[in-house]
Amino acid sequence: MRKRLVIILLAGLIFYIRYLFLITVMAEERTYIYEPLRVVGAKMEDGVLKPLYIPSRNEEFLKEKKIGPFVFLIRTYPRDPHPVVKMRIGKKEYPFLYLPYVGPIQLIYTPRIYLSIFGRNIYSLRSLFFLTFLLFLFFYSEFSEKMLKREGLLKFYLITFPIFGMPFAVPIFWNQPAAFICEILIMMRLKKVFEEKILNSGDFVFLLFLSGFLLHVHLLAGSLILFSISLSFIFTNRHTSFKVRPIPFISGLFIFFVLILPFIMTPFTGVERVVFRGKNSIHEVLFTPISSILYYMAGIFGGPSFMEIFLHDEFGLRYLPFSFPSGVIMACGFLGLIFERKNPIAKFFLMTSILYLFISSFGDIRSYHINYILPLIALFISDGLKGLGLSSQKMIKFILLIGIFLNIIQIEMLRESVKNSSLSLSLHKEVADYLTKNRIKKIHNIAGMYDYVFISKERIEVIDFIPFIGYNHPRDRIYLSLLLSRGEVILLESYKRAGITTGVSLEEVIDIAKETGLRIRVLKKFPDKGKYELVLARVE
Known part of the structure; x- marks a missing residue:
């Protein structure tokens, strides 16, 4: 136990230092x-x-x-x-x-309480994400050992797998790791129920608390994975008795009700717009699974290549020699579930994964939505390799080590790419230093999702234009944004056709300014030499 804990803390520390402070503070964090x-x-x-x-x-x-x-x-x-x-x-x-x-x-509420104790700064905030990562490592180690007694290499392969590791390093996806923890704790408790053939009062309260919190964290993904787990458990285990006393029964339902209360009481409609975003007919919904399958395959076999589109507006072909073989190794986990389907745990995991993939494919999904079943699939990589004819345990460990090595190469390449992109925290610190040094206390954020509250220690006010401009470079909206920013300092970034920011560039703004009689005065580009990623300018 002590040795495992030391390994977990060491892995977490390496992750914390190498990746957690790469990406700048985004709008969700503030x-x-x-x-x-x-x-x-x-x-x-x-x-x-x-x-x-x-x-x-x-x-x-x-x-x-x-x-x-x-x-x-x-x-x-x-x-x-x-x-x-x-x-x-x-x-x-x-x-x-x-x-x-x-x-x-x-x-x-959790970040507010945490930061009120440890201080309102980026280091306190990111340390909360670090604790979440350590909790996941700890519980996943327990999960893999109690469920199947799997070797530690599978855990390291999973956390270094780029599409899965991304939410731990990108704070705007912080609710995903929390959902992963709830998911594996639910499955661990269901295994106990399966073995004992009885659902007692403690199990009932614990499962309802975790289920409610999972839905609270993300109603859509949480309800989908919870439905898949529940249905799979019912199909694979039909002989469990229910022995719950009245007080725990009422307490469990009350806790669950409190956690989902915001969704019940709030007279708000909008979830369907998220689930079926961009789908205007039944015909489009029925053909959605085709694009969903492509999204999931992209995440498994070429995740970093597609991430590069958001960083530098180009498909990263250089990742494919590393991401494709690593994706093949992960795909072996799904084959392992099929090969071992007579094993009750494998059957449970397989049904959960298939149900999740099938139902989610009809919604508006992204590649990272595959992450909710990867902790299950990864545990059966060894079984998949054995089913393909690799009986040598040494050879299987060697392949896993190769997979970990390929994953580390990819995330290190991504690390360098992020450092040289408009998402770089170090680059935004330079912007904040320039603004502070020149006593500029407010900027109009034409770029979109970036923030400087934590970076500047709350000395710089940021006004976002991303809800107004959107993501498709509408020239009329950009022009109106410039009119609204006359006399103000604006933040621009390198051109991006799609992503989590507007991608509005200096060249676009200058072109619009020439057509409309506005004047754009460049204050500073970041970095100074070579291709810029961020620009501060004044609209005159």
Whole structure:
């Protein structure tokens, strides 16, 4: 036990130092603490063009709904309004729903409490993510040993697998690791129930708490994986008796109800827009699984190549010699589930994985949604290799070591790519230093999702334009954003056709300025030499 704990802490420390401080602070992180100003529109007032903000004192994109003694304040603007719902009690307002499918406990209240103890800075905030990573390593080690007594190499292969390791290093995906922990704890407890053939009071309360928290963390993915687990457990285990006393029964239901309360009480519709985003007909929904399969395959066999699109607007072919063979090794885990399907645990995992893949394929998924079943699949890589004719345990360990080596090469390549991209924390620190040195206290963030509150120790105010501009480079919206930014300093970035930011570049802005009579004065490019990634400019 002590040796395993030392290995876990060592792996976590390496991860913490190497990757956790690579990516800059994004908009989601700052919403843990406060609501930033976001421009969602423009209007003429007394002959002057003025921005429409979220939030504002006279909120135009807000409606009130009273249910008993509770007053809910609901955002009606569909793009990037965190939180989407607040609850008013007296004169105070409390976040009640972070997103239509994400509750507030993990992404708002937990960071606020944690930072109130350890200080409001990026190091305190990221240390919370580090603790989440250590918890996952610890519980997954328990999971792999109690379920199947698997070797440690499989765990290291999984956490170094790029598409799976990404959520631990990218803070905007922080709810995924929390969901992974809930998932494996639920399965561990179900194994106990399966072996004992009885669901007692303690099991009932524990499972309802974990299930409720899993749904609270992410209603869509959580409900999907929970449904898949539950249905698979019922099909593979039909002889379990139910012995729960009345008080634990009521307590468990109460805990579960409290955790899903934001989704029940909030008179808000919007989840279906997320599930079927961009699908305007039944015909499109029915053909969605084809694109979903391609997304999942891209994540397994070429995850870093597609990540490079968000970093440098190009498909990273150089990753494929490393990502494809590593993906083949991971795919062997799914084959292992099929080969070992007579094993009750393998049958349980296989049914869960198939149900998850099938149902999720009809929704608006991304490559990283495959992550919810990778902890199950990875444990059967050895069985898959054996089923393909590799009977030597030494050869299997050698292949796993090769896979880990290939994974490390990929994430190190990604690390260097991030360091030289507009997502680089070190680059944004240079921007913050420049702004502070030149006593610039406010910027208009045309680039979109970046923030400087933690980096600048709350000395720089950032006004976001991403809800107004969007992601498709609309020239009319960019022009209006420039008009709204006259006399102000704006933040731009290198051109990107798609991604998590606007990708609005200096060249685009200068071109629009020439057509419209505006003047753009470049203050500084970052980095100074070579291709820039970030630009500070003033609109005149």
